[in-house]
Amino acid sequence: MVLVRLLRSLVHTGSLAIVDATGRRTLVGDGSPPEATVRVRGWTSELAIAANPALKLGEAYMDGRLVVEAGSIYDVLDVVARNLGTVRNGPIMAALEGLGDRLGKAGRLKRARRQVAHHYDLSARLYDLFLDDDRQYSCAYYRAPDEDLDTAQHNKKRHIAAKLNLDRPGLRVLDIGSGWGGLGVYLAETFGAHVTGVTLSTEQLSYSQARAAASPAADRLDFQLRDYREVEGPFDRIVSVGMFEHIGKRNYDSFFAKVRDLLTDDGVALIHAIGFADAPGPINPFMRKYIFPGAELPSLSEVFAAVERIRLWATDAEVLRLHYAMTLRAWRERFMANAADAAALYDERFVRMWEFYLALCEIGFRRRTNMVWQLQLTRRVDTLPITRDYIVDTERRLMAAERDAAQQQPHHAA
Structure with a gap:
């Protein structure tokens, strides 16, 4: 599961459980608070979130394709953010925060x-x-x-x-x-x-x-x-x-x-x-x-x-x-x-x-x-x-x- 591999490489403190489309449950992190459990409905949703989390995580939650079964969406974001620190550089951060579009709008x-x-x-x-x-x-x-x-x-x-x-x-x-x-x-x-x-x-x-x-x-x-x-x-x-x-x-x-x-x-x-x-x-x-x-x-x-x-x-x-x-x-x-x-x-x-x-x-x-x-x-x-x-x-x-x-x-x- 691509999404699990991404989160496993990122989340080292806190606890995030992911339930995939087959019902398999994977825990990432060290078991400490904050804690949350999410269920991702469908392989396409898992792939979309892994490919573009900055946009697709919110879309999946909004559309009901990502369901928080324990904790809240705030807890989910908190687990991830605590592991990111306060540096917005590097390939993982580029994926998570969408650092590709740097052009301002003309504002007509x-x-x-x-x-x-x-x-x-x-x-x-x-x-x-x-x-x-x-x-x-x-x-x-x-x-x-x-x-x-x-x-x-x-x-x-x-x-x-x-x-x-x-x-x-x-x-x-x-x-x-x-x-x-x-x-x-x-x-x-x-x-x-x-x-x-x-x-x-x-x-x-x-x-x-x-x-x-x-x-x-x-x-x-x-x-x-x-x-x-x-x-x-x-x-x-x-x-x-x-x-x-x-x-x-x-x-x-x-x-x-x-x-x-x-x-x-x-x-x-x-x-x-x-x-x-x-x-x-x-x-x-x-x-x-x-x-x-x-x-x-x-x-x-x-x-x-x-x-x-x-x-x-x-x-x-x-x-x-x-x-x-x-x-x-x-x-x-x-x-x-x-x-x-x-x-x-x-x-x-x-x-x-x-x-x-x-x-x-x-x-x-x-x-x-x-x-x-x-x-x-x-x-x-x-x-x-x-x-x-x-x-x-x-x-x-x-x-x-x-x-x-x-x-x-x-x-x-x-």
Whole structure:
């Protein structure tokens, strides 16, 4: 069995049992946790997974041709990933992570809109099954490991706002890839900013506009169905969370050039995105085909090179390591707790596809080289204070104000 031979050469710690098409059971590994058992239905499935595991493992699970009989698909991926370490080189890694396709996508406007619609224009009810109450669909910021998802996502908004240095009301803010509007609403309501949010998702747009209309800062919120390349400035602040992954490697220079051109002379930009902690490489082929068509994850070497070419100042950089792993676990647990509702919206195959997606991504942040970076940019060297104290000071001030506001809320007897 080709698949067994591949796994036997790879898995030395942990325990993975494979039941083949004849019912024969083979155990690989050393018998220690984590443990999982999978059944592969059909010789063709075994051969396909062995030949192209980066794509075919997820497809087989999604289609019910690979069945997890003990443990979960997360446990299966965890066993494999623990044995891979954090090196994405060599023939085995090339097979497992699909390192053949290194070309970025051109990112033309029509293609970009189609790619966004593929994922973000799914049923609004789907996202309610696993996201926080504010529908933040990006890495949360955990100040402590035991914080709940809603708290961690609010932390993220506060952390980003502090880096934007919104030091006076009335600042003009552009939110590139504004999602369901939560960050924009927060900046407008908390700091008195005038926020323009742009998205290519019609579902996100309608939701954001409804939120804006209901906000006390409605006159300072403007959400538009527009590509960032079509926006005209200037803006005092630019923020982009979880959108840079979708612009394509060929467009890094043009993206940062657009940011530079849209910023005022004393403006500040904050870009938050997923990347690799090692050498540049392509996104997993399962993710590209089924979840985020056209997405590309950058290494910081690629990002900084583009920033240097465009002659922007990188005034602050932060790497968030396990924060997204914790976020993804919370999403996966919520999603699986509501799997029946997700199946009612779509079908069981969709549920398995999304379970695999969420598990694979969490493994990427826990065992592989995925991380999240936040990069602060300015046009001038003297735009911001010369130490990072203002970031911490702003967050502490906001947290104190939130505590005071919570204490002033009336307490109702049970």
